[in-house]
Amino acid sequence: MNIKESKELLTGIELVAVTGAKIAKNGIDLSDLTYVLGLIEEFEVLKAAYEGIDQVDDELKELDEKELIELGLQAFSMIKNIKVNL
Numbered sequence: 001m002n003i004k005e006s007k008e009l010l011t012g013i014e015l016v017a018v019t020g021a022k023i024a025k026n027g028i029d030l031s032d033l034t035y036v037l038g039l040i041e042e043f044e045v046l047k048a049a050y051e052g053i054d055q056v057d058d059e060l061k062e063l064d065e066k067e068l069i070e071l072g073l074q075a076f077s078m079i080k081n082i083k084v085n086l
Contacts, residue, residue: 012049
């Protein structure tokens, strides 16, 4: 089975979480507008994450060991990236 949609979803979640962490880091103010604009520039990433969300459940039901490791590594990397930006 292909895990494309699951990977795109994780990428979208990471993008939103990192942007949110950067905005909240020092309190919300006008300088955070650059982060919001950066998020808008990444609209295609968010769109891809959303468009395939209904297929993620099927992908996760059919995971083989290699795909499980691949998603696990991506999730671990995502968590580290979010933590660095907190």
